[in-house]
Structure formats: C-alpha cells, structure tokens
Amino acid sequence: MKTHRLWDIFCTVIDNHGDLGVCWRLTRQLLAHGQSVRLWVDDASALNWMAPEAHALPDLQVLPWADASQNEALTHLKPAEVWIEAFGCTLPEAFVAHFVERAVATRQQQPAWINLEYLSAEDWVPRMHCLPSPVMSGPAKGWTKTFFYPGFTEGTGGLLRETDLLQRQQRFDRAAWRQQHAPGLAPDGLLISLFCYEPAALPQLLSQLVSTPHHLLVTPGRPLAAVQPTLASMPVHPSWSALPYTDQNGFDEMLWACDLNFVRGEDSLVRALWAGQPFIWHIYPQDDNAHHAKLEAFLDWMQAPESLRKAHRVWNGVEAGEWPALKAETLHIWNQNTQTKRHQLSGQTDLVTQLIKFMG
Incomplete structure (x- = not known):
C-alpha cells in the first residue's frame, strides 16, 4: 500500500x-x-x-x-x-x-x-x-x-509512463484519426507530424514532400512559424495542414496515428519512444553546442542505423548534407529500431514509481 x-x-x-x-x-x-x-x-x-x-x-x-x-x-x-x-x-x-x-x-x-x-x-x-x-x-x-x-x-x-499507456494505445482508433485529419491521404501516402524548433533541413524536407503523396501535419507555435516563410518562397507546396493546440492525450494520439514523427525537446521525445513509430528528434540547441554530444549519446543508446544517425545530424544542423529520401525500406528500418527500444524500455521501472519508492 x-x-x-x-x-x-x-x-x-x-x-x-x-x-x-x-x-x-x-x-x-x-x-x-x-x-x-x-x-x-x-x-x-x-x-x-x-x-x-x-x-x-x-x-x-x-x-x-x-x-x-x-x-x-x-x-x-x-x-x-x-x-x-x-x-x-x-x-x-x-x-x-x-x-x-x-x-x-x-x-x-x-x-x-x-x-x-x-x-x-x-x-x-x-x-x-x-x-x-x-x-x-x-x-x-x-x-x-x-x-x-x-x-x-x-x-x-x-522515464515518465502512465500505467495504462499501452492499453490506451491499443484501444486507439488509428484509422478514424487519420481519416479525420487527412481525409484525402492516398493509400501509399505517409502521414507525418512536425513538432520542431527551426531545423536546418526544414526547407529540404518541404521541397522533398512536394512530389510525394505524403501529408504533413504542422503543430502550432514555432513549427508553424518556421514552415510559413519557407512555404511562401516555394512555387509549389506540399500537402499540409495546420493543427490546433491540443491536450497531452491528443498529442499522444497524433504520434500514434502518424507514420513518421518529428519531435523536439524532452517530453515529446519520450512520447515518441512510447508511440513506437519512426521519429526524428530536434534536440534543444545550446550556445556552446553541448547538445551535439547529448544527441550522439542518445543515438548510441538507440543503436541507431546509419541512415537514422545521418537524418538526425542533418535535421539538427550538426552536419551538412542532403535530407534523406523517405523510402519505405528506410522507414521500415527506423520503425524496427524504435520498436526494439520501446520494448526494452517497457521492461524498466517508470520514473514516478521510482520516485515513490525513493520516498520509502
């Protein structure tokens, strides 16, 4: 008790x-x-x-x-x-x-x-x-x-993890969510969420999406503010829509529903891991570039394949290069990597349980 x-x-x-x-x-x-x-x-x-x-x-x-x-x-x-x-x-x-x-x-x-x-x-x-x-x-x-x-x-x-998190995800109607938020999405189209700061490779991503059946969901605040001027300079736009602010359960559902999630900071990184979908993390930038070592340590823990490491480094401006094409086989590799780490984490004691245990 x-x-x-x-x-x-x-x-x-x-x-x-x-x-x-x-x-x-x-x-x-x-x-x-x-x-x-x-x-x-x-x-x-x-x-x-x-x-x-x-x-x-x-x-x-x-x-x-x-x-x-x-x-x-x-x-x-x-x-x-x-x-x-x-x-x-x-x-x-x-x-x-x-x-x-x-x-x-x-x-x-x-x-x-x-x-x-x-x-x-x-x-x-x-x-x-x-x-x-x-x-x-x-x-x-x-x-x-x-x-x-x-x-x-x-x-x-x-990590923070609710006791009923996996059960909620299993009950989630993914198809209905996708139909509501991207009703015109083609069968071969990816649904992609964007929650970021101002990533170096954002223009590359938006340009790549123009010629694809994919749809981009842009979250409010800094992501939308970063996307709008880039789109204004593009003669042709990708398929995209802006999302309203949502509560934390709604944010989780977005991550569950999408085929690829761009997340930022700490909270959404953890939620992306629990979602089990492929993701790219935009780490909080620090003036002295201390975040570079922190990003590499995370990629090492993930045992991330080289394509995922490259994507993270380009997205975060750690190295120059082309944003990788979102091919089905690449996303499959990223998905397997996330699923493996999610399974590993699910066997560990969550943060709140550890805090309560620490209190005795």
Missing part, C-alpha cells in the same frame, strides 16, 4: 512550455498513484489547452509562483513531504525560509528535496543519479538535496 504524501512541484516556463509539459505529466501520474500535488508555476496559461481539466482535479492545487514568496499565503499551507525543483529551478527563498522555520519549531524532519534533472543518455547519468548534495548556504543550510536523473537505462530514474 502506497503512503499518501503531499508533493510541491516547482516549474518555471522558460520557453515553448516543454518544462511545464514534463511537470504536468509528472503531476498527473503522481495523482494517479494516490498522491496530492501543489504545482507552483510562473506561467500556467498553457494549461488552458495542455490540461483543461487541471483546475478541477481533486488533490491538486495549481498555484502562482509569486505566492511562494508571500508570507501571508504560505502561513495557511500545510508543509509538504516532498519538494521537487524541476530542471534546476531555484525555490523562492521566502518559501524555503518559511518551511525551514516551521520544521525547526515543530521538530519535523526536512522534506525530501529533489532536483529533477534534464533527460540524457550520456554515460555519466547513472553515476550522478540519486547523489545527495548538502545545502551550503541560505535558510536551509545543513539540509540536503538529492539529484534525480531520468534516463534510458537501469541505474537511472527511468
């Missing part, structure tokens, strides 16, 4: 709502495990489309980040057993000071203070996972944080 706990999850929306997407999936899965959550976020507006049910769920409070610095607001809050600072965000000092003072006054132990890190396949991740880190200054001096690393292998924190 699981112990019921209250979890404080802190999230800052840096850009593109990716961090909030991960934190919302984490929140949903903790609730499904019978936990209570307070989600502190500096910009919760994306939850209006990402999670329209958020404000009506029992055992959940979505709170503005600013309130964590207001003593009046903090006075009325029950202390949580777990603090999670997602992706290195720094907890408001007023929040820490308030609950440190309360813990000292009531002689309570410190909450489990977890720094939930970014996802990586690099080989140092298992060595760093679950390492304690003493707090050396500030109101919580003498307390301890734990670094919790998601990952693709045993010895890491694992």
